[in-house]
Amino acid sequence: MPNKAMPNLHPVAPAAPVAPATAPRPVALELRDLTTVFPGDDGPVTVIDGVSLAVRAGGTLAVVGESGSGKSMTFLSALGLVAAPGRVRRGEVRIDGADILHQPPERLRRLRGAVISMIFQDPLTALNPVFTIGEQIVEVLRAHQRIGRAAARARAIELLARVQIPDPARRVDDYPHQLSGGQRQRVLIAMAIALSPKILIADEPTTALDVTVQAQILDLLADLQAETGMALVLITHDLGLVARYADDVAVMYAGRLVETGSMEEVFTKPRHPYTRALFRSIPRLDGPVDEELPAIEGQPPNVARLPPGCAFEPRCTVGRGRADCCTRRPLPLAGDRSGHRSACFHEDLPDRKEAIR
Amino acid sequence: MSDTLSAPPPALELVDATRVFTRHGGLFKKAGKAVRAVDGVSLTIRAGETLGLVGESGSGKSTLGRLALRLVEPTSGRLLVDGRDVTGVSKAEMQAMRRDIQMVFQDPYGSLDPRVTIGQSIAEPLKVHGLWDSDGPQKVAGVMSLVGLDPSHADRYPHQFSGGQRQRIGIARALTLDPKILVLDEPVSALDVSIQAQIINLLQRIQRERGLSYLFIAHDLAVVRHVSHRIAVMYLGKVVEMAERDNLYRRPLHPYTVSLLAAVPIADVRMRNRRRTSVTMGEIGSATNVPPGCRFHPRCYRARLVAAAGGVPTERSGDALLPRACLIDQPALKACGGTDQVACHFPETPETRSEVATAVLQDIGYPPIRPIPLQSA
Numbered sequence A: 001m002p003n004k005a006m007p008n009l010h011p012v013a014p015a016a017p018v019a020p021a022t023a024p025r026p027v028a029l030e031l032r033d034l035t036t037v038f039p040g041d042d043g044p045v046t047v048i049d050g051v052s053l054a055v056r057a058g059g060t061l062a063v064v065g066e067s068g069s070g071k072s073m074t075f076l077s078a079l080g081l082v083a084a085p086g087r088v089r090r091g092e093v094r095i096d097g098a099d100i101l102h103q104p105p106e107r108l109r110r111l112r113g114a115v116i117s118m119i120f121q122d123p124l125t126a127l128n129p130v131f132t133i134g135e136q137i138v139e140v141l142r143a144h145q146r147i148g149r150a151a152a153r154a155r156a157i158e159l160l161a162r163v164q165i166p167d168p169a170r171r172v173d174d175y176p177h178q179l180s181g182g183q184r185q186r187v188l189i190a191m192a193i194a195l196s197p198k199i200l201i202a203d204e205p206t207t208a209l210d211v212t213v214q215a216q217i218l219d220l221l222a223d224l225q226a227e228t229g230m231a232l233v234l235i236t237h238d239l240g241l242v243a244r245y246a247d248d249v250a251v252m253y254a255g256r257l258v259e260t261g262s263m264e265e266v267f268t269k270p271r272h273p274y275t276r277a278l279f280r281s282i283p284r285l286d287g288p289v290d291e292e293l294p295a296i297e298g299q300p301p302n303v304a305r306l307p308p309g310c311a312f313e314p315r316c317t318v319g320r321g322r323a324d325c326c327t328r329r330p331l332p333l334a335g336d337r338s339g340h341r342s343a344c345f346h347e348d349l350p351d352r353k354e355a356i357r
Numbered sequence B: 001m002s003d004t005l006s007a008p009p010p011a012l013e014l015v016d017a018t019r020v021f022t023r024h025g026g027l028f029k030k031a032g033k034a035v036r037a038v039d040g041v042s043l044t045i046r047a048g049e050t051l052g053l054v055g056e057s058g059s060g061k062s063t064l065g066r067l068a069l070r071l072v073e074p075t076s077g078r079l080l081v082d083g084r085d086v087t088g089v090s091k092a093e094m095q096a097m098r099r100d101i102q103m104v105f106q107d108p109y110g111s112l113d114p115r116v117t118i119g120q121s122i123a124e125p126l127k128v129h130g131l132w133d134s135d136g137p138q139k140v141a142g143v144m145s146l147v148g149l150d151p152s153h154a155d156r157y158p159h160q161f162s163g164g165q166r167q168r169i170g171i172a173r174a175l176t177l178d179p180k181i182l183v184l185d186e187p188v189s190a191l192d193v194s195i196q197a198q199i200i201n202l203l204q205r206i207q208r209e210r211g212l213s214y215l216f217i218a219h220d221l222a223v224v225r226h227v228s229h230r231i232a233v234m235y236l237g238k239v240v241e242m243a244e245r246d247n248l249y250r251r252p253l254h255p256y257t258v259s260l261l262a263a264v265p266i267a268d269v270r271m272r273n274r275r276r277t278s279v280t281m282g283e284i285g286s287a288t289n290v291p292p293g294c295r296f297h298p299r300c301y302r303a304r305l306v307a308a309a310g311g312v313p314t315e316r317s318g319d320a321l322l323p324r325a326c327l328i329d330q331p332a333l334k335a336c337g338g339t340d341q342v343a344c345h346f347p348e349t350p351e352t353r354s355e356v357a358t359a360v361l362q363d364i365g366y367p368p369i370r371p372i373p374l375q376s377a
């Protein structure tokens, strides 16, 4: 790769306004009313409850929310990868308009990798400890393409170089345990982009990477999007990454969507009390260091024992104890023309802003 | 030494610790090559202190953390716990010491046995050290609620938990023995910001109450700033900067530290298009192929600026003109301004700060103390 001889000393020029000049691109992936249950001690537990989402070709949807809120499970469900005894109870998953969830398993397997692929959250478990990383990438390539061993190996080295694995020709023969946490994570990214999928689900793809490598990897994914029109779902806790890379944002709490909208809308006008509380917890590089970090009070919800009304009610500074919040069935998402939608009974509560602070 | 009587020894000390991994040839029989994962690192952690450890992916942070527990053995160098040299002590004795030094692993799933319930996992350290008694179950339930897990889930298996929940299991497990030193390898990077805040507040509270020492490895520079008293920055097996917390963010000395600060993603829409994400160039450093001279020179913006400004002997390297010192002399870690240390021939001191570093500091909201751009000759 050519090295720039001198660093760019000037601030990056602001990019063109974000508003799309052309007609919106087609929807690449759409989830409709996706609902997944696991058997529990007192009957089935709904871990994903009626999730509907869409990602456009070339676009980036960030999925954020509480740990355990169902972000990973939503997309494992979409790919038909929920481990028994869990199962998708309801819903549709459409790629280019056609439902894939009710396809025969063999066809679904072919779609995975080639059309839609996922970078799994656990880098160690997603790699097989007894094969070298090169063998594992070669296998992905050969399972889907007519390609010889030598060519596949050369392509594997090229992919490792693309994800910034240093000395890839040597590292290709390493076993997973010989790699650092961040190197394993990048091997998974290489495997996921090996077949140039149309849709990439990246589940916490950069948690083990330092910020400079993280920026390089996300820039690489953005380049792929520009080149191939790949749609990207970025599951992350890093709201800084969301601000930098996402077009749209979906916020989850207790298995449900609580807010969706464009990144600008959600960041500048967060509506749901959970989203607001989440934003307040972001650690700042210039924040006070002698105080405790702000956290949302109360315990994370137990999806097996959700309150009958709003799942956030026990922790919500606006609605806690209010009769309607406690008892009414959770509202579906509702919103305005901007496409910014949220699920809260007290959307327009005048004192909401103050109550949240 | 005479002052060992007056000043208490550090809780943990590594002296010139090195760990080399030798690689065997793989399937295609490429000659094995040594990786100096940790290369002559010395550091101390005082009782009640948090040392933050940041650095490039693959720079040796996890290996350094494991060296501190002798989970990997040093190739050379010494390890002292409470002033006592434990480099050579037997495995059994070291095992007993681990009651006081615990680690939270980077990969929470890989470090939990999938066939064992999480209650048993959390209880295991107590059992290994013969401390399991009738209070055991209560202790397990106690640490579970402490880290925000529902104690009624003790009989579940790891796969039934989300990534962040598993991370909390790892933290609960390390806390059961009430250790004196905790090595935390990316303990909060899998957690949402609110639970992350709870865990960090919890760790800090425990530290205040029990005087624990932490080696805190993380990539989130805002989190590291919040928890650390001092911070060490690693690059390719070496510590390149070691500084008091505020100094590192207000007057970073090493060009690699500056490049880390430049790349911090900030959760602000207005920053979306304005941020400089990269002041380094080229590909990330290779531990199997360490550059001569300063290991950072192939990617260092500072070296290029210094060479362009003139006044120092320079040499060409590829298409870049660099100071000769950067190409041939490996800079040692040495004091630069008070107690801070840096390993660089041309550190970014407030007096000589480059316009790159100045701009980065402005971006992250820290007006530089004395902005003086490099003069062109």
Ligand SMILES: Nc1ncnc2c1ncn2[C@@H]1O[C@H](COP(=O)(O)OP(=O)(O)OP(=O)(O)O)[C@@H](O)[C@H]1O
Residues within 6 Å of the ligand: A038, A047, A065, A066, A067, A068, A069, A070, A071, A072, A073, A074, A083, A086, A121, A303, B159, B160, B161, B162, B163, B164, B165, B190, B191, B192
């Ligand atoms: N095999 C299982 N059996 C029962 N419950 C499960 C199982 N797998 C996951 N769950 C539950 O499903 C919920 C959603 O988990 P998921 O992994 O999707 O969370 P997440 O939002 O990705 O969290 P994180 O940010 O921590 O990765 C969690 O409450 C988890 O406990």
Ligand SMILES: Nc1ncnc2c1ncn2[C@@H]1O[C@H](COP(=O)(O)OP(=O)(O)OP(=O)(O)O)[C@@H](O)[C@H]1O
Residues within 6 Å of the ligand: A177, A178, A179, A180, A181, A182, A183, A208, A209, A210, B021, B022, B023, B035, B036, B037, B055, B056, B057, B058, B059, B060, B061, B062, B063, B064, B106, B287
């Ligand atoms: N068991 C091993 N055998 C061979 N090489 C290893 C082994 N463990 C680590 N390494 C190598 O040592 C170097 C340092 O690895 P380490 O895991 O300490 O990095 P790290 O700083 O923790 O990185 P990350 O931030 O990605 O977790 C890497 O180049 C890695 O490939």
Ligand code: SF4
Residues within 6 Å of the ligand: A272, A273, A274, A310, A311, A312, A313, A314, A316, A317, A318, A319, A320, A325, A343, A344, A345, A346, A347
């Ligand atoms: S519905 Fe009520 S409890 Fe739920 S978020 Fe809105 S105000 Fe809070």
Ligand code: SF4
Residues within 6 Å of the ligand: B254, B255, B256, B294, B295, B296, B297, B300, B301, B302, B303, B325, B326, B331, B343, B344, B345, B346, B347
């Ligand atoms: S010694 Fe030279 S190459 Fe190394 S960090 Fe300093 S200026 Fe850059």
Ligand SMILES: [Mg+2]
Residues within 6 Å of the ligand: A071, A072, A073, A121, A203, B162, B163, B164
């Ligand atoms: Mg997850």
Ligand SMILES: [Mg+2]
Residues within 6 Å of the ligand: A180, A181, A182, B061, B062, B063, B106, B185
């Ligand atoms: Mg590591």
